[in-house]
Amino acid sequence: MRLSLVSWAVLVALASGCALSPGPEYAVYDPVESVNRRSYEISEALDRSVLRPLAVGYRKVMPTFAEDAVENFFTNLRSTESALSGFLQGAPKRGFRDTGRLFVNSTLGVGGLLDVATALGMEPQGEDLGQVLASWGYTRSRYLYVPVLGPTTVRDLPHLIVRASLPRLAIHENYNGWVGTLDLASTRAEVLMDTDVRDETSLDPYTFTREAFYQRRRDAVFNGEPPVEAGFDLLLEEFDEE
C-alpha cells in the first residue's frame, strides 16, 4: 500500500514534469498564480480561524518534553521517506544513516518518542522524494499552493502526499481523529515562528511564502550547501553588466 502510494505520487510528478518548459533551475515558476493566490487566501483564512489558534493553544498547554515527544514520534514515522530518498538519490550513506535513526529511535527511543539517535550523533538527513526528483534532473517545477497543506511544486507533490499519509499508513487502525489532530497541531506549532516572522516582515505574504519555499527547497536539494557563486551572480547580475 505504501509503495503503491509513493509510486503513484512519483508517477504524477514525473508525468507533469515531462510537460515542463525550459527555464532557469530552481527559479520561481508560477504560471497559475491567480489560482494559487485564491488557494492561499482560503488556507490563510482557515489558518487564522482554526489552525494557528490550535497550534498556539497546543504550545501553551503542552509541557516542552511532551511537545518534543509528539514531534519526535511523527518525525520518526516520516523518516522512512528520508531513508528511502537517500538510497534513491544514490547516497547510500545518507540512506543508511536514516535507516539507522529509524531503528534506534523506534527501539531505544520508545517507539520514536525520544530522539536517541541524534544524541548518539546520527543527525537526521532531511531527504524526501522531491529532492530525489530534483537530483534526477527535475530542477524546475510549477508552484502549487495546496489548501491546508501549504506551498509545494508539482515535483514536490509526492513528498507532500507521502508526508501527510505516512502516520496513517504506519500506525494503521490505531490512527484516529485524535492522532490526526495531534499531528496537525504539532506540525503547525513547528512553523509558528516562521509564519509569525513572515507576517511581521512581508508586504505581500503570498510572494514571500513562495520565494522562501523555492529557496528552502533549493537549499534542501544541495543539503544546505548550495553553490555560493550562483547566489552572487543572481543578485549582482546588473552590476556585472556595467
Place this chain on the structure above:
Amino acid sequence: MFRIVLIVLAFEFAIGSEPERVVSEFHDELLSSMKSDAAFVERYMVLDEAVGKAFDVATITRISLGKSWREQSAEERLGFSALLRELIVATYTSRFSNFNDQSFETIEATEVRDGRWVVKTHLVKKDGGIVRLDYYFRDGLIFNVVADGVSDLSLRRADYASIIGSEGLDGLRRSIRGSIEEYRSSDAP
C-alpha cells in the same frame, strides 16, 4: 625577515579576514542589544551605527528595487536608501531584543572572487539548535544575509516587486513606513 612574516601570519590568524571582523563586530552589537534593558529607541541608535558600518545599504536598495531603481532620480534613490536602512535597523532592533543564552559562531570565511566574500556563521540557541547565517560581502560590506538557505535580499526583491506592481513605488514607501511603525510600536511599553 622570517620573524616579520611569522608575526604578520600570526596577526592574520588572530583576527581572521576583514569580512570576518565586520561580521564578528556586528554580532557583538546584536548580543549587546539582546542583553540590554534599554528602550527601543536607544537600542535602535546603537544598531543604526552597527548597520551603517557593516551593511552596503545602497546596493541592498538597488537590488531590492530591481528595474524600478533605474527610473529613480539620485535624490529618490537616497531617500529609498535611508528608508531601507531605517527598516533594516528597526527589524534587527525588534528581533534581537531578548537574550536567551544565544551565541554566534563563525564557521568559515571564503573569498568567492574579486572582493566577494561569504562568511558562514551559526546562531546557536539555548537548546543547541542552530540557525545558519551566511553573510554575503561585496567591496567589504554585507549586502545579503542568507538564513537557513533563504536569502533576505531575494525575499525583499520579490516582495517589493509585487507591491510595486500593484501599488507603485508610493505604495511601497507607505508599506515600508507602516512596517517600521509596527516594529517601533511593538516594542513600546
